[in-house]
Structure formats: C-alpha cells, structure tokens
Amino acid sequence: MSRERPAQRVDGPLEGSFHAGADDSGHRFSDSTIFRVGLGAVLLAFGLFLWASVAATRKLADANDASLRAVTVLRRVDELTTHATRIENGFHAFILTRDIPYQVAWRNAQTGAWAQVQAIRTDRDLTTDQTRHLDAIQTVLEDWLAAQEPVMQAVRDDTTGAPVDAAVLAAISELGRQLDMHAEAVQRIEATRMNVVAVHAEAQQRRALVYATLAAALIPFLIFGIAILWARHTARMEATIATLEREGEERAEIEASLERLARRHRVILDAAADGIVEVDANGIVTFLNPAALAILGIRKHAAGQPYGDVVFGGEALGVDAEQASATRQAVELALRDGRVHADTNGIFAPRGGRALPVELQVAPMGQAGRVSGAVITFRDVSAQRELARQRNQLMGILSHELRTPLTSVRGSLGLIAAGPVGALNEKGRELLRIAIQNSDRLMRTIGDILDVERIESGRFDLERAPTPARVIVDEALAAVRKIATEAGVDVESDVADVVVHADRDRIAQVLIHLLENAVKFSPTGTTTRVEVAEAEGSARFTVRDEGFGIPEEQLAGIFDRYHQVDASDSRSRGGAGLGLTLSRGIVREHGAELEVASAPGEGSRFTFEIPLAAAVRESPDRDRRDDPEPDRQAVA
Amino acid sequence: MSRKILIVDDEEDIRTVATASLELVAGWSVIAVSSGEAAVEVALREQPDAVLLDVMMPQLDGPSTLELLRSDPVTRAIPVVFLTAKVQPAERRRLSTLPVAGVLTKPFDPLSLADQVSGVLGWV
Numbered sequence: 001m002s003r004e005r006p007a008q009r010v011d012g013p014l015e016g017s018f019h020a021g022a023d024d025s026g027h028r029f030s031d032s033t034i035f036r037v038g039l040g041a042v043l044l045a046f047g048l049f050l051w052a053s054v055a056a057t058r059k060l061a062d063a064n065d066a067s068l069r070a071v072t073v074l075r076r077v078d079e080l081t082t083h084a085t086r087i088e089n090g091f092h093a094f095i096l097t098r099d100i101p102y103q104v105a106w107r108n109a110q111t112g113a114w115a116q117v118q119a120i121r122t123d124r125d126l127t128t129d130q131t132r133h134l135d136a137i138q139t140v141l142e143d144w145l146a147a148q149e150p151v152m153q154a155v156r157d158d159t160t161g162a163p164v165d166a167a168v169l170a171a172i173s174e175l176g177r178q179l180d181m182h183a184e185a186v187q188r189i190e191a192t193r194m195n196v197v198a199v200h201a202e203a204q205q206r207r208a209l210v211y212a213t214l215a216a217a218l219i220p221f222l223i224f225g226i227a228i229l230w231a232r233h234t235a236r237m238e239a240t241i242a243t244l245e246r247e248g249e250e251r252a253e254i255e256a257s258l259e260r261l262a263r264r265h266r267v268i269l270d271a272a273a274d275g276i277v278e279v280d281a282n283g284i285v286t287f288l289n290p291a292a293l294a295i296l297g298i299r300k301h302a303a304g305q306p307y308g309d310v311v312f313g314g315e316a317l318g319v320d321a322e323q324a325s326a327t328r329q330a331v332e333l334a335l336r337d338g339r340v341h342a343d344t345n346g347i348f349a350p351r352g353g354r355a356l357p358v359e360l361q362v363a364p365m366g367q368a369g370r371v372s373g374a375v376i377t378f379r380d381v382s383a384q385r386e387l388a389r390q391r392n393q394l395m396g397i398l399s400h401e402l403r404t405p406l407t408s409v410r411g412s413l414g415l416i417a418a419g420p421v422g423a424l425n426e427k428g429r430e431l432l433r434i435a436i437q438n439s440d441r442l443m444r445t446i447g448d449i450l451d452v453e454r455i456e457s458g459r460f461d462l463e464r465a466p467t468p469a470r471v472i473v474d475e476a477l478a479a480v481r482k483i484a485t486e487a488g489v490d491v492e493s494d495v496a497d498v499v500v501h502a503d504r505d506r507i508a509q510v511l512i513h514l515l516e517n518a519v520k521f522s523p524t525g526t527t528t529r530v531e532v533a534e535a536e537g538s539a540r541f542t543v544r545d546e547g548f549g550i551p552e553e554q555l556a557g558i559f560d561r562y563h564q565v566d567a568s569d570s571r572s573r574g575g576a577g578l579g580l581t582l583s584r585g586i587v588r589e590h591g592a593e594l595e596v597a598s599a600p601g602e603g604s605r606f607t608f609e610i611p612l613a614a615a616v617r618e619s620p621d622r623d624r625r626d627d628p629e630p631d632r633q634a635v636a
Numbered sequence: 637m638s639r640k641i642l643i644v645d646d647e648e649d650i651r652t653v654a655t656a657s658l659e660l661v662a663g664w665s666v667i668a669v670s671s672g673e674a675a676v677e678v679a680l681r682e683q684p685d686a687v688l689l690d691v692m693m694p695q696l697d698g699p700s701t702l703e704l705l706r707s708d709p710v711t712r713a714i715p716v717v718f719l720t721a722k723v724q725p726a727e728r729r730r731l732s733t734l735p736v737a738g739v740l741t742k743p744f745d746p747l748s749l750a751d752q753v754s755g756v757l758g759w760v
Contacts (some may be wrong), residue, residue: 400692403721407743408649411657414746420660443743454724461726503725 038229042222049215056208063201070194073124076116077187080137081180083113088176091148095155095164103152110145117141120186127193133185140182144175273379278365280373281335283307295358295380296350307331307376313351323347327360331374334362338371346378357385388457395453402446410439448578452561455585462503462589466613469532469539470495472504476511476530480519488524489545491515495532498539501616506586510594511543513579514606518545521604537615538592544605550598558596559584639759642684643668644675644701645719646693653746654688654719662750672696676704679711686757688740691720691731699734706735717756719744 090106093099117138120126126134151164151172269276275292279285285307288298296302302310308328327346334341341362348356360378364371413436415421417429424432454460473495484491500507511530518528526546533540550558561581580594587594587608598604641664645651651668658664667682669675673696679687687705691698698718705711715737722728722741731739738756740749754760 400721403742404647404650407721408647408653410743411650411653411746415653415656415660418661418747421656459724461724463725 038222038226042219042226045215045218045222049212049219052208052211052215056205056212059201059204059208063198063205066197066201067194069124070190070197073120073190074187074194076120076123077183077190080113080116080120081183083109083116084141084176084179084183087113087145087148091152091172094152098155103156106148106152113141124190127189130186130189133182133189137179137182137186140175140179144172144179147172147175275376275378275380277307277310277376277378278373279307279331279335279376281371283331283335285310286373292378295356295378296348297352298350311348311350313349319347319349319355324349327358330360330362331376334364334374335371338364338366338369340364348378357381391453391457395450398446399450403443406439406443406446410436410443413439445578448582452578452582452585455582455589460585460589462506464501464503464590466499467502467504467507469498469500469541472500472502472508473511473530473532475504475508476515479508479512480515483516484519484528487519487522489519489522490525490527491519491530492527493530495530496534496539498532498534499613500539500610501613502590502610503586507541507590507610510583510586510608511541513583514543517579518543518547518604521545522547526603534612535609538609538611540607540609542605542607544603546603549600549602550596550604551600555596555598559594639664639685640682641666641753642675642679642682642687644670644672644687644693644698645690646670647690650690650742654744654749657744657746657749658753661747662754664750672698672701672704675701676708676711679705679714680708683710684714686737686753687714687716688719688753689716689736691718691722699731702734702736715757717753 086109087106090102090109094102094106117134120134124130147168151168155164269289272289272291275295276287276289277285277292278287283306285303285305288296288302288310293299293302296311298310312324312328323345324347327343327348330341330343330346333339342360344359346358346360348358350356357380358378359381360376362374362376364374366372413432416424417432417436451460473493477491477493480491515528515530522528522545528543528545528547531540531542531544533542559580561578583606584594590608590610592608592610594606594608596604596606639662641658643651643654643658643666645654645668648670651670655666655668658666667678667684669678672693675687675689678684689698689701693701696704698720702716705714705716716735717737718731718734718739720727720731720739720741722731728739728741740752740756744752751760
C-alpha cells in the first residue's frame with residue numbers, strides 16, 4: 001500500500017534554495033549569484049580605492065621628485081651664473097689692479113663653473129634643448145675663458161700699464177652675455193618642465209582622488225546591498241532548514257507507518273489460514289507464510305526453489321495428470337498474461353505428502369504491464385472434496401434407489417389404471433388415483449431435489465436451442481390446465497411471436513412451477529396470466545396472478561430452499577418449497593435473473609428474460625453464463 | 637406385428653413392470669434378464685428384435701454389455717435401446733454417442749413405453 005503524496009525533492013546542498021528554479025519569485029539570477037557579484041563589486045571598488053590612493057600618492061611623490069630635481073638644476077644654473085660673474089669680476093679686477101688675488105679668484109671661479117656644468121649633466125635627465133644649451137654653455141665657457149686667458153697673461157706680463165684693447169674686451173663681454181643667455185635658457189626650460197610635471201601630477205592626483213572618492217562612496221552602498229542579500233539568504237536558509245526538518249519528520253512518520261504496516265501485514269500473513277506463496281517472474285518461490293508451510297508439510301523454508309518443485313515435487317499416488325497440469329498452468333498463465341487465474345479444482349503433490357486437493361488463485365504482481373511475480377493463495381479443500389464426494393454419492397443413491405422403486409410403483413399403477421390387468425370397483429379406482437397422484441408428486445420432489453443439487457454443485461446441464469416461446473408456454477399451460485380447472489382459476493396467455501434460445505424443457509419447467517404456485521395461492525374465480533413480450537434482444541416472460549400476494553418481509557427469502565410462505569401452506573397446498581429455488585437456478589443457468597414483485601392482496605408477478613435466438617446468433621457472448629470470477633487485469 | 641424384446645435390468649420390479657407394459661399394452665414377446673452376462677447369452681441364443689438395456693448394473697454395466705453384443709457377429713446387428721435413470725442432457729449425449737438406437741429415461745410411462753421403443757427403432 002502506498003500513500004499518495006506530492007513528490008518532494010531537495011536539489012543539491014542548502015545553497016540550492018537560491019537557485020532560480022527554487023525561487024518562487026521567478027528571478028532570473030539567483031541570490032548566490034547576486035551575492036557573489038556584489039561581493040566582487042565591493043572588492044573591486046575597494047581595490048580601485050586602494051589603487052587610486054596609491055596612484056595619487058605616487059604621482060605626488062613623482063611630482064615632488066621632479067620638482068626637487070628641477071630646483072637642483074635651477075640652483076646649479078644659478079651657481080654657474082654666480083661663478084661666471086666671479087670669473088668676469090676677477091678678470092676685470094685683475095686687469096685693472098694687476099693684483100694676484102683677483103687672478104686666483106678668477107681661476108677658482110672657473111673650477112666652480114665647470115663643476116656646476118658637470119653637475120647639471122649628471123643630476124638631471126636633460127631635454128634636447130637643455131642639452132643643446134648646456135653644450136653651448138660649455139663651448140661658450142671654454143671660448144670665454146680662452147679669450148680671457150691671453151688677456152690676463154698679457155696684463156701680468158705688461159709692465160707699461162698699457163690698457164687692454166677695447167675690442168678684445170667687447171668680444172669677451174659678448175661671450176659672457178651668450179653664456180648668460182644659455183644659462184637662462186636652461187633655467188627657463190627647467191622651469192617649464194617643472195611646471196608641466198607639476199600640472200600633470202596634479203591632474204593625476206585629482207583623477208586618483210576622484211576614483212578613490214567614488215570607490216569610497218560605492219563601498220557603503222555595496223556593503224548595504226550585500227547585507228540585504230545576506231539577510232535574505234539567511235532567511236531562506238532558515239526556511240529551507242525548517243522545510244528539511246519538517247520533511248525529515250514526515251519521512252520519519254512515514255517510515256514508522258510503513259514499519260507498522262509491514263508488521264501488520266506480517267501478522268495477517270502469519271494468521272491467515274490460507275497458504276500464501278509468492279513467486280518471482282521466473283516462478284522461483286520468494287515467500288511462504290506459515291499456513292503454506294503447514295499445508296504443504298514443509299518443515300524448512302522453501303524460498304529460492306522453483307514453485308513447481310515445491311508443490312509438485314512429490315510422487316503422490318492418485319494425482320490426476322490433467323488436473324495437476326491445469327493447476328501448474330494457472331501460475332504460468334498469470335506470469336505470462338498478467339491476469340488473475342483461479343483453479344477451483346486444483347491439486348498439489350508436495351514432497352513426502354499425499355495428493356492435496358486445493359483451490360487456488362494466482363494474482364500477478366507488477367507495474368506498467370510488466371509482470372514481476374505472482375501471489376498464489378490456496379487452501380486445502382480435502383474435507384470439502386470429500387464432502388462433495390459423499391454428497392454426490394448420496395445424490396446417486398437418491399437418484400437410483402428412490403427413482404427405481406418409484407418407477408416400478410408408478411409403472412404398476414399406470415398399468416392397473418389402464419385396465420390391462422383387470423377392472424377395479426369405484427373405491428379401488430379412487431384409491432388408485434390417489435396413489436398415482438402422490439407417486440407423481442414424490443417423483444417430482446425427488447427430481448427437484450436432484451436438480452437443485454446439480455445446480456448448486458455446478459453440474460447442471462442445459463440443452464439450449466432456438467424454440468418458439470409459444471411452444472414453451474403451451475407446454476406449460478397444458479401441464480397446469482388440470483389443477484387450474486380444479487382450483488377454479490382461469491389461466492390466460494399473451495405470447496409474442498418470438499423465438500428464444502433456451503432449454504425448452506427447463507423453461508417450461510420454470511413456467512409450470514410459477515403457474516402452479518400462482519394457481520395454488522389464488523382464490524377461485526381469479527385469473528392467472530402468462531405473458532411473453534419482446535424486450536431489447538430478449539423475451540420477457542411474466543407470470544402474474546391475482547392471488548394473496550407475499551408479505552414484504554418474506555419476499556427476500558422465497559427463493560431459499562424449502563421456503564414456505566407460512567407453516568400451514570405445505571400442508572394445505574403441498575410442495576417441498578423447492579420450486580422457486582429450482583426455477584431461479586434454471587433461469588440463472590440461462591444467464592438471467594428471476595425477479596418478483598408482490599404485495600399482500602395485490603397478487604404476485606414473476607419475470608425473467610431469455611435471449612432471443614436471433615440476438616444470440618449476432619452476439620454469441622449473450623449465450624454465455626456470467627463467469628462468477630472473471631479474469632481481472634493485474635493492478636499495477 | 638409381434639416383436640421379441642430382451643429386457644436387461646438388475647431391478648426385478650422394473651423388469652416386471654416393463655415386461656407387463658410391453659406384453660399387455662403392445663402384445664410383444666418379452667424375455668427379461670437381470671445381468672449383462674445373461675443378456676449376451678440370451679441374445680446369442682434367442683436373437684431378439686431389440687434389447688432394452690439398463691445402464692447402471694453391478695459387474696457388467698450397460699455400455700460394457702453393449703460392447704460385448706457389438707463384438708459378436710451374431711448379436712452385432714441387434715438394435716439396443718438404453719433405459720437409464722440418468723436424465724442429465726450431458727449424460728444422455730454421452731450415451732447417445734455409443735452404437736445404440738436410442739436412449740430412454742426412467743421413470744417411463746408403461747402405457748407409452750412400447751410406442752417410445754417403436755419410435756426410437758423406427759418401427760412405427
């Protein structure tokens with residue numbers, strides 16, 4: 001047994017609750033993805049902030065460094081021009097005064113100037129223009145000094161005090177002016193460079209600061225978003241955990257229910273009086289309940305053995321091979337066609353045991369049309385079979401030992417009544433009439449008992465053939481005419497011109513029973529009618545009377561064996577109470593039902609329907625009795 | 637037309653009634669025996685026009701007696717009618733498949749027994 005419940009499934013770990021498929025809001029992206037992207041964005045923003053901050057610092061440092069170098073260059077150029085001024089002052093002072101200290105100062109200033117020129121080259125990556133101007137400075141300085149040197153020599157060596165040539169001095173001055181001009185150019189370029197670096201550094205720094213500011217501004221928002229997502233994530237986690245816990249509890253409850261169910265099934269199987277055997281699709285026994293072990297006389301468990309070996313493994317005497325084959329086939333058929341098969345006349349021959357009469361039913365198991373095994377339920381019917389045998393024997397005795405002497409009695413009476421053996425006086429004829437009447441009644445009662453017995457034991461036999469309903473009704477009317485006349489009951493008929501597919505004698509027997517009953521239980525002067533009408537492929541037979549009717553509380557039991565409407569009836573009206581039992585049995589053997597409608601004082605109406613011969617020809621199934629246990633499709 | 641009938645039944649009363657019926661009502665000549673063995677012996681000797689044979693008899697039953705009669709060339713052609721208390725159609729059908737002229741059932745009407753036998757044998 002399984003309880004229907006919605007399929008539940010948890011996909012993956014807890015994180016699964018963040019999958020788009022599990023999100024009932026229908027979001028395209030899951031929370032976990034958004035969370036990861038958000039975290040990445042925060043880290044990116046933070047990285048951007050760091051990078052921008054570092055970049056700004058570095059740019060500031062670079063700008064400072066460049067400024068320092070530029071200042072150094074400017075300072076050295078100043079030093080150079082200072083030394084140049086000292087050279088020029090020393091030169092002019094010496095040629096005016098001829099004092100040696102001025103000459104010494106002039107020389108020292110040269111050394112300083114050259115040192116500054118050299119320092120400028122090494123301290124700074126000069127631009128092309130700067131280099132060109134510095135080269136020019138160097139050349140002009142050399143030329144300038146070279147022009148001053150002979151003048152200084154000449155003044156020192158001159159004893160006359162003659163003045164220095166003005167043109168020479170002018171040329172020297174011009175060189176000094178060029179020297180200043182180039183120095184200024186170098187300084188101007190350096191100043192420009194310094195400005196450019198400063199401006200660039202400032203721009204870089206500003207940009208970096210903007211980035212850093214943006215990143216710093218973004219970070220709180222991102223952190224806030226992540227916090228919201230994290231809260232949502234946590235809430236869903238908690239919901240998922242709660243769902244899982246609930247499902248776990250439900251699962252535990254279901255498992256407990258299944259366990260209780262299994263225990264109950266085990267108890268039922270153990271308590272069952274019928275043997276229950278389970279086999280797999282190959283006919284291998286997989287389970288036997290205690291009753292099966294006991295009935296088959298098996299001490300040890302037989303699971304794992306072929307079913308045939310378990311129930312037919314013995315060599316019991318008296319086992320009908322055909323019967324055993326049918327029993328064996330019930331299982332094979334069920335495993336093959338997936339339908340329920342039954343054998344009410346089965347036989348087992350287990351090892352070391354006697355032939356075992358059984359009734360069994362084989363129900364296949366499986367799903368989706370695939371048979372995975374079968375359950376065989378069986379019971380030992382030895383006692384029932386023996387009882388049936390004894391009953392048959394009794395019926396045989398009844399049939400032979402009662403009918404045979406009655407045949408002699410009735411035959412003798414008939415011969416006497418016919419006159420061939422001599423004439424009787426009036427009293428003798430009256431007694432003979434009584435004897436014949438009662439022997440006929442006894443013969444009918446015995447016949448009815450035997451017929452009821454045959455119907456109930458399934459040995460009743462019909463000879464159905466197309467027969468006009470009129471013929472059957474006329475036969476019944478002829479049989480009851482005498483008692484109807486004696487009872488003063490008028491019997492009428494209204495029969496449609498139809499041909500039925502029936503056992504003529506047996507349906508006539510039913511009508512005779514019904515008409516005799518109607519006559520017996522109707523007051524003098526009433527009318528009993530027998531009607532046959534066509535009704536959808538059948539002929540509806542109706543016997544209706546204007547008799548006393550049947551009390552409602554007795555209607556349900558009137559078809560029971562030996563039933564009398566009341567205790568006095570059997571004495572006053574005769575009959576063993578088998579007529580309606582037999583009539584219903586005969587009608588049922590024709591695949592129909594005998595129905596009654598009656599009420600006290602309103603008479604009774606008995607009806608049944610017999611197939612028309614034409615309908616049977618068109619649909620042969622109508623001629624078949626309903627199978628009390630038709631094959632059922634296995635339940636998947 | 638007078639006929640010679642052999643009645644075979646283990647019940648003496650049945651033999652008596654059937655004999656009286658055929659003799660008194662139809663005026664036939666009747667020989668009655670109580671067993672199958674006696675029936676074969678009498679049939680060989682008397683050559684009856686027909687045998688009215690009971691089905692259920694101790695020792696040699698009706699079908700076995702019929703087989704013996706059919707196996708002997710002298711009695712092979714004698715028509716046999718079963719007289720049986722088995723009234724179920726299936727049983728009657730089974731008996732009808734044997735080489736017999738017909739099957740009549742007990743109880744029989746003594747006044748019409750001769751007519752029934754004649755009808756089955758085509759003597760009408």
